[in-house]
Amino acid sequence: MDEFVTRGFAATRLDDIARRAGVAKGTIYLHFKDKESMFEELIRTAIVPLVGRLHAPPPSGSIRDVLEGFARTFIQEVATTRRGDIVRLIIAEGPRFPEIADFYYREVISRGLAGMRALIELAIARGEIRQRELANFPQLLVAPAIVAVVWKSLFERHCPLDAIEMFRVHLDLIFGERSKP
């Protein structure tokens, strides 16, 4: 997966994968049909941990706190790490691997957005969020996370981005400005 993330599907060599895995090239073919199916299986496998996170904890405190915690976790454990590159990899290779895009949509996106929408509706019901239409576009809630992932991999060295702080400001826009601690 590291190799695919670093170079993309086409530019990755099975030689390198084998060396990195500490096996011979032929051994790969005992586990995978070919390079393409290996790529697809690896992506699927890599996505699973993301899926795990989506079984949201029950919203005990305020929705905003839940979201802020979620955002912090996502940014620290995904956007900043190798997992964030997997997201970028899916963006990059998705159009050529529709099955991967399908799988990703089914397992991650649709569930994640459903969860977001539920949270938003709960927050609206509780009066934490005033903008009722936000429930129609749960993508807006996670948009800064996407931006953070892209920014990290392309522009971080030109201009570092404090993704957590950015997300906090984003939540201020949604929930109303919070008095600074």
Place this chain on the structure above:
Amino acid sequence: MDEFVTRGFAATRLDDIARRAGVAKGTIYLHFKDKESMFEELIRTAIVPLVGRLHAPPPSGSIRDVLEGFARTFIQEVATTRRGDIVRLIIAEGPRFPEIADFYYREVISRGLAGMRALIELAIARGEIRQRELANFPQLLVAPAIVAVVWKSLFERHCPLDAIEMFRVHLDLIFGERSKP
């Protein structure tokens, strides 16, 4: 460019490019040093029209109207079209073509964000925007556009996204809800 957008850098064949361009393979080398520099030049060339747009029009009316117009233009002429794929292409290949990422940051991102920040500060000064910290993260302003571009190329067929309406809701979050027409 179509070929590169469709397949990515490594998987694109010069044979196909030549056929699509209606020239022989050798002819390519009268114009470009090699595949890599052709890719870089094409990306640069493709970006130029985007850059032109960034010389912002003078904010005559309300900032929100300016941004809404800008968003509509961007989504209709970039996110929906082949140009949006170029943005995706840069996200995909940027890490392996640092020069392209550099160029893109210098010519598009830094200028665009500077323009956004100026607009945000103007809006804050005029009282249109209350969240002063937004000026520190102009990325937040365009985040829905990025999401739209990615969504279009990966998930549109699973779940169409009304990007313009999404952007309108986003602006409501920033400027406060506008009374429905």
Place this chain on the structure above:
Amino acid sequence: MDEFVTRGFAATRLDDIARRAGVAKGTIYLHFKDKESMFEELIRTAIVPLVGRLHAPPPSGSIRDVLEGFARTFIQEVATTRRGDIVRLIIAEGPRFPEIADFYYREVISRGLAGMRALIELAIARGEIRQRELANFPQLLVAPAIVAVVWKSLFERHCPLDAIEMFRVHLDLIFGERSKP
């Protein structure tokens, strides 16, 4: 090596080498980095047997007999055979492969000439050779061998050359005419 000798470096095709070697084209690259390093390694390898000969035998009989034996061996086993073509190949490609010329000078030429010089000085000390200055130009001793190699590959079919007899006459010039047997 046969292919390189027959066609020269640039005109030799890896296709032909592979076919001649009875392997696939790709197999070549398991053993050599590229065409150039293959050429260089082959030349080096081909020279090794020549180098072996240069560890001179102890001059038991007269120096002239030693040289006549050496010349006979050289002409029969080098000038006449495929190895002679390697000498011609080095003359032909040397200027474009400085490393080969360097290697050849270091391993063959400088050692061979040192050996020749030692023999000449010994012969002078013994009174077999009167021309003391010959020791400054050991190249003169082997000049007919070079001429023989070149002649064989270019003009043999126009006018055969008895290289051994020529060398004998050459030795007569150096050692004084020997009474015919």
Place this chain on the structure above:
Amino acid sequence: MDEFVTRGFAATRLDDIARRAGVAKGTIYLHFKDKESMFEELIRTAIVPLVGRLHAPPPSGSIRDVLEGFARTFIQEVATTRRGDIVRLIIAEGPRFPEIADFYYREVISRGLAGMRALIELAIARGEIRQRELANFPQLLVAPAIVAVVWKSLFERHCPLDAIEMFRVHLDLIFGERSKP
């Protein structure tokens, strides 16, 4: 010719020849049928001046003086200069261009050797040379010149060679040692 000499036939590009000649690439084909015939014609043309020298002046003084003058001229105007490289070029490409080798043999070698033989026989008749068999191998007379040409292009930078002095020693071997001036 400079291009061919520097790189050999196969590695020389018509692009470079055209640029050096100050004409367009297509223009070459108004004068030559193809690269091969151009090479052959150029070699032939380049050889002509060599041929001119062979119409020997009548041997007025001693044969040895004639030869020493000839050698000095040859080494200064051929071995040291670009013309010497042409000799090397013929050695290099001769086997693949039999017509050139033929032409060279006919126009230069056979005539040159005939002239040498005549000189040798004259010197024998005059008593300047004692070794009668030398007349059978006029190649021996010019062998040091060949060695000088090869040495210059391959090993000069490792160990400079005083070709004229070497030739003088060679003549000493043939004519008997001359008292030093």
Place this chain on the structure above:
DNA sequence: GATGAATGAGGCTTCATTCAT
């Protein structure tokens, strides 16, 4: 006559895949 842009055959090299060991 001269040009030089265009061509496309052909060469070098890579790398996914196979298979005898």
Place this chain on the structure above:
DNA sequence: AATGAATGAAGCCTCATTCAT
């Protein structure tokens, strides 16, 4: 089950040659 040498299809690139201008 694991290996890794061997394969050969396929891609990039060069350059001799052509031909419309």
